[in-house]
Every structure is written in structure tokens, then in C-alpha cells.
Amino acid sequence: MEPVHQFLHQLKQDQKLREELAETLRVENDWNVATHIAEKYGYKFTSKKLWETIQERQQKGETWEDEPQPAIGVENASIQLDNFLTAEDNHHLLEYALQHESDFVSSLTVDLDDTLHLSPNHRRSLMLPSCSDVVEGVIHRIHQVLPEVRNQLLLPSFPISGIDASLTAHNDGHFYRLHKDNNSIRLATREITFVYYFCKEPKPFTGGELRIYYNQVKKNLFAFKLIEPRNNSIVFFPSRYLHEILPVHCPFQNFADSRFTINGWIEQQVGSSRGANFRDLMLTLMVMISRSQKNQMLSSFGT
Ligand SMILES: O=C(O)CCC(=O)C(=O)O
């Protein structure tokens, strides 16, 4: 095994080493200290090697858990709450989306290396940039139900750094193929995904179910749960689950008949519980690395 993998392996096993690294990261606020500590323990590699290794393992879908995750029962895979907003707020969102039809643009995907792409074979839908004003009401309600959601999903409480959200529309032939929402370094702090559905009544489209793969049964076989996109309902599930949106059929292709959502992510704040476990420590490193990469990019642009 290469020294960098050996070091990560020891880090996973060794609570004292984790505490030492966590404390040094906190004091120095510089991810390069990880290589100094590794060297002290007899593992020699460069910061670049560490960065590449973490990135590579993250891209392969590593979840950085100390222990293998227990199998989840279907009832704890996701939670869907009906009548989430008042009927008035629900109508208001639909009106808002319809009024802003001409501002919608094609949705992009974030690649494993954090670059944004238009990928029509992977994702086809529209989104409304800058709609933070209408999203606020949904976020406010989310905070109210969060304890119940965590309970149902068997997720321990964690410090939240923020809730990010966007407004999307799926019309005829639109879909989003299999993906995870936290599968890049920049998105690794996403813990819980939510999707609030709204549309005209009666529902003017068919299809568009959300399929959530919550358990790996065998190598390539997953147990999944199918979520019906009901108007004024919201679904929550852990962002690390694979999921996909099945193709939508809107026979008349009117924009107003779209499957609309406000969907987003509850993000874990890293730092406050640093050192407690391997995953928090890896998240901390990832956030520090991506911040320093961003700074390097900015300085190379001369800002
Ligand atoms: O619209 C949905 O049901 C899910 C959306 C989704 O998976 C995403 O935007 O990442």
C-alpha cells in the first residue's frame, strides 16, 4: 500500500492520531500540516499526493465512515410530508414560476471535479437562477420539521452551515439520471437533500417519479423507493443516496404543466466537531483544500 493510503488507514483506526490532526488543523488552519503529521508517524508523501488521493477516493464514492453503514429499512430511507405549505403559499409559488417563465435556463450538472456542465444525456430540465426570495418560505418551514426528519432518517443532529436551494421545472421528456448530490469535494458537506413539489391540479403530467436507492443489496443491486411528486409535498433523504428522476410526460408541452420543485440541500458545518470521527476530519480537510484551491485560482487572476 502507498504511504498516503497507509496514513489514511491509520487515521481511520487511531483516535489519538485523529485528535492530533484535528487540533493541529484547528490551530494552524492550513491543510498542509497533514503531511507534517504523517511524516512524524513515518509516512512520507506530498500535499499534492494527499489532495489527489482524497479526490480520487471521493470520486469513487467513498463515504469516509468509520464503520460500515448499517442496512436501512425502507421506512427510514426517506420521508415525504404532504400539505407542507399553506394552499396560499403553494399557489403563490406556482404563479411566481409561471410569471418568470422566460428567465428559466437549462440545468447544469456538477462533475466529480467540481466543474459545471450542460449534460443533456444525463440531466434535462430547466432552472430559475436567483430566486432566493421565494425559496425563503420553504426553508423556514424546513427548519420547523427538521427534528422529525432527522428522527425518521436515523440521522444524528449536526451543526448546519446553510441551506442551499434552487427552483426547477421538468417538462415533456425531461429527466435526471442516476446521481448523488454530494459526490464532489465542494458538495461533500451536503447531508440531507429535500425536494418540494408543486404543480397545477389535477396533476398535468405523468412520470417524473423520484427513485431513491437506499441500500446496496449486492454488488450492482440496490433496493429503491419510488416517490410520487405530489403537489405541495416535500421529500427528504440523505444526500449520499443514489437517486434519479424518471422521464416526465407532459402531453401538451405547456410550460405551465411542468413538474416544478424547490429542491436543495442541508449542509453540515465542518470544524465544530472536528476530530470526533474520521468522516468529519476528512470533510474538514476537503473544505480546507477546496478553499485554498479557490484562493490560488483567485490570486492567479490577480484579484
Ligand atoms: O426533482 C427531484 O425529484 C430530485 C431533484 C434532484 O435529484 C436534484 O436536483 O439533485
Ligand SMILES: [Fe+2]
Ligand atoms: Fe439529486
